[in-house]
Amino acid sequence: MPFNLFSTLSNKQILDVNIGLEREGLRVTSEGALSLTAHPAVFGDKKEHPYITTDFSESQIELITPVFHTTNDAVDFLDSLYNIAALELDNEFIWPQSMPAITPEVEDIPIAIFPNQEKDEQYREYLRNKYGGKKQLISGIHINFSLGDALIQTLYTKTNQQKSYQEFKQDLYLKLTRNYLRYQWFLVYTLGASNTIHTTYEKKCVDTMEEISPETYSNNKAISYRNSLCGYQNKEFIELDYSSLENYVDSITAYINHGVLKDIRELYTQVRLKGKGPVYSTEDLLQDGIEYVELRTIDINPFVKSGLSVADLNFIHLFLLYCIEKDEPPYEKWQLESERNIQKAAVEGQNGQLMLHQNGAEVSIRSWGNEIIQDLLKMNEQYELPFKEVLKAKEDIIHNPEKTYAYKLGQLCKEKGYIEAHMELAKKHRDAAFRERFLFKPYTDMELSTQILLKESVKRGISFGIMDRKENFIELIKGSNVQYVKQATKTSKDQYVAVLIMENKSVTKQILKRNGLHTPEGEEFFDLASAKDSIHHWVNRPLVIKPKSTNFGLGISIFPKEAGKESLIQALNIAFREDSAILIEPFIKGKEYRFLVIGDETVAVLHRVPANVTGDGISTIQQLIDQKNENPLRGKGYKTPLEKIQLDENMKLFLEQQNQTIDSVLPIGEEQYLRENSNISTGGDSVDVTDMVPISFKKIAVEASKSVGANICGVDMIVEDLTDDHSPYSIIELNFNPAIHIHSYPYEGKERNIAYNILQLLELD
16 A cells, blocks of 8 residues: 655654553562562552552552653663662562463452552452452553654644644544554564463463463463453443544443443553543543553563563554554444454464454455555655564564464473463563663663662652753652752752862861861962972872862872872873862872761762772783773763773873883782772772771761761761771862762672662652
8 A cells, every 4th residue: 555644754753752651560479479568668659659650459560651752762761660660579570471470369369559549449349349350460561652743733734634733633543543453453463472371360261271381371372361351351342433532432421321331441442542631531531632542452571671672662653653544444343343353363363374354354364464564564665764674573473473472482381381481581580670770771871870869769759850961960859849950969958169169179178177177288289380399399208199179080190109200290290181270198098988978977988999900810901901891880971880991191100100011911810900099980999888887987977078068978088997996087088979879889898779868868758
């Protein structure tokens, strides 16, 4: 068929879309039994939580994304929600399939509890009594889809409509819905992944199948029991009038008035038409008009952590555009035919000889599926869309049922049994979540500390907005409390003058001394010539040369032993490149620690180990650096827990003092530091020592922070002997924008939830 609606539009215009995802998932024990514990308290009020709530059961987590304009971002956010939820479960897992795990007797399935919301609980009890509690545990992926406003407006103008824009928009979504229902069997076949059930599921369904492995039942042809009569469907076939919005609402109302449905929420069709309002009601729908459609056909993909891949969502996106373009046949009994086709595909889809009905005539599932795929390929080519690869993969599935998700899941269950197969996947996904625990997709281009704060906010039900992505400027919202935060630790709780004080190392030292806190003596210089004239006072003395007002260890040179004049002048040049004023201070004996103060408490302490490598007797120092930098935890620009080790003049100078070069080969097991300064930003290793630090030093750090009026402060302190609470110490620097990722995910030691401390300071939790 020729395609016309989107002709003359660019592929960017055609793909203008709004997508939000909802993914349900059962919490299960390590043995694969339905968890009977309450919804995790860390997620707060499930009624108000915008991202993590429950569905029918207290044991059924529901993950909800905001609306995104690309499929990648929508799936990435869903994946991050999975990571957040999975890692908060105590010896529990998220079941990876749509059909339930080991289920108890119906009366023992915990209905979701909503304090002071009796109507919600009563509605769930009504559903349990009418449909059975076990069917209520079936989980899926819901896709909230709408075309972008600019795309609809372009189509409206292009087609020279005589009707109003709102009428055109309604007609667009009604046509999409009608065609979606006609061809939904195609998505069931290509994406279905719920073809096995456990022996504890509903007996009347189990009795229609055979045991393909211990406790595993199927008929060896099924694709999606979730979309069959054994799934979650209305008690009787519901035929609605999709000719107009008014007729659609009237037909639903008629079913409600006849007692078939309690209200519109009980309408379990594969597509729901939705308005703007948060409440799903016929009144709001008529008032708002159709703003988007909710697609409810899609099974959880058990082989994908989030339950839905980007490739499959792209496939669905193109399929929906196809439903808008596709001419509608005049066949009147299409709804009943559609219902029968989806039932056949769900229960017998792996049978390549299966016959469906197309406008009253019989056609094989393979033939019709190939027809649709060829249409999609032509459409993709005509509009120069980027979906050819995923379409070719689906074309292969049409001709080879053994490549469906359902077949693969069935084989896995035959090999390992229902519970072991699914728990193996659940544990695999949880392990993957742990490896990605420091990331918050789709915001991995932002600083890691900002990602961590965003992730903790989402976990606790705090809404957020990205105000300036490049500047890592965000807003956090809970009720009437709105907080603006830059780079995770620049907040309204610190006055600007405190920031100015900490930026100026000379002023900081004066204030610390006035408050009786130890800090190094030294000299301040404002030009290179003056510094060079005075350098003879410092020759052959342990010292530090550093810029006056920079962070991240930039321009700092440390000489723990005596240094010659030539090396010191080189260090002066390095420092003056970073600032117009520099400091020369005596080197303080001991180890350097970062004390992180938030409010009135030292919440974390790190020993920062300078960048280093360990010899293997073969590799050069440069090669050892390259090998260490391959660690996935190391990156650039504060977007990973550790920074890559960078070769610079400071490192060359330091190695020269050690009689080494980057081409030196270290003996096996010999550790070589690469610079004296221990900043994580220059490739150092972070070691959490919070629990072994005496209270006295933690109090000193708080006093230092308070002395400059700071509520969030990184106190850099050198302590000669950390185990002795009377040991000499010296505060070498205060930092107004301390990174939190180095404490949250240290190289060694306990991970600290610093983001939560910040949210508490901001009174958001």
